[in-house]
Amino acid sequence: MTDSRPAWAQRIRVERAARGWSQAQAVAALRAHADVELPGQDSMLRRWKSWEAGGNMPDDFYRPLIARTFGTVTGAFFADPTRRDGNAEIIAATGMDTLDIISRLQASDVDAATLNALRITVDRLCSEYPYMPSAQLALQGREWLRRIAELQGQRLALAQHREMLAMAGWLALLVGCVEYDMKDRRTAETTRRAALSLGNEAGNSEIVGWAHEMRAWFALTTGDYRGVIAASEAGSELARGRPVAVQLAGQEAKAWARIGDRRQTEVALDRGRALLEVLPHPDNLDNHFTVDPSKFDFWGS
Template sequence: MAVSGMETLDIISRLQASDVDNATMEALRITTDRLCSEYALLPAPQLLIEGRNWLQRVLALRAQRLTLSQHREVLSMAGWLALLVGCVEYDLGDKRGAEATRRAALSIGGEAEHAGIQGWASEMRAWFALTTGDYRGVIAAAQAGGEVAAHQGVAVQLAAQEAKAWARLGDRRQTEVALDKGRRLLEGMPYPDNLDNHFVVDPAKYDFYAMDCYRMLGENRMAEALAGEVIRASTDFDGAERSPMRIAEARLTLGVVAARDGDLDGALNYGEWALRGDRQSLPSLLMVSRELATIVNRDYADAPQGRAYLDHLTELSQAAH
């Protein structure tokens, strides 16, 4: 793939030179941004291979003759790539590898004195804790990250993760406090240049966070309305899905609401639809799918179509381990 007028092979050959010029650094910046921007759509195994390869190449640059500013920028690019690799590892169910990569990114962010990278490493810790049911761990990670990255875009997502944890603990007041904090932070930030970059907070994503919280709090109509808005905002005019993982969780939210309303067929239709996506984050998908499964088990235990959905979910859970 051409990168800023320079082919990948050209970049790699330049990386082997004793000195790294400005054109090479710019090509690496663009490559890093491109990879982070392909998170939502590129098949996870392919993105993982590319991300790891470029991370190794960037880290190898530290052995070259670099200026002080180049050294810091190389560390920053390595930090973003490590964050990306860790996210994809976790999506694929490699929890141990993802945590090791997250810690490496945190260390790189500290060495580079880059608050954004350190903040995103904390956000990943909060995400990991959320999907494993460690809600107090989510709150601790979110608050720690918020202290380090109070003026970075990631502070919005850290507040949202905290809100999601409070919602699961059943604390409506603290959920609203955290959501309001994130909303205020978002309103005070400039509109981002590249919404596709996974480590840029998309203002439209805040409805996605709020949807999760209101679903957990049993606010069915609010969750349903927000799910519809998430699907609309994440779909192009031609029907192409720009954010398939967000859409999957929105469909699961609609499924949970349908199940609570007594519409089993509608609930299972949404539930199965959510499981069919090509690009999935298995831990997050399974976390929300289990909410629907709990209702099906409790309220529709004798329905054969419910059993088929539960079996499908069990297969997916086994594949994630």
């Protein structure tokens, strides 16, 4: 028989059963992780039964508490993935399609609307990473990098210049990832360093953090676990409190797990978990440089 309950309700029951807890024991565990006193036992048991039955989704107070009780984060239990239509969003937000944007760039007409359209275009390209063939995505990413680079010779306000550098940094990160996927590792490392330089010049700590995350990823795939840890620590220091710091903690946890140091794995996971719980839920989970809370559970494996 097909289970029609919501995925979160099924998981609550599975996680409880995996630990051999009765529902009363699960409520006791919930109390142990709560910072405030919870309602009486009968009330909490009724609430728990309702959650497992999928009758009522836990509210904003109980969702993170349940996640913490089971050693994960809210987004992993109660994920809400979405898929955005980037092309439609560009037109809806700016009234311009890709050809309009290119025409404006060629005419050096860089106003607020053009910048916004460029910003959405970059987001769309970064969101195509799981879907578009690597060669095609690399080609498009390089083309937009070239167009943005050509504008650097134009007279731009300081804020516009920094914005352009940041968008070029995101595109360089994307192209570097795709190049690595295409086994062009030397070029990927060169592109990663270019992204790091652009992030530094733009004063964008998120881009800087992702450039270090790429270095950690490169090291992880080649078995250089100490290199992963070094890159993760360097990136975390520079991007403290930013979403990428969660991803860096995840890479560090993976490296410690491969080394076999369970304690350091848990330390890294705890650091990532604590930050992820206080960050707002991402607007676009398709963007390759967005931290997806639902993937948190896989980091220590």
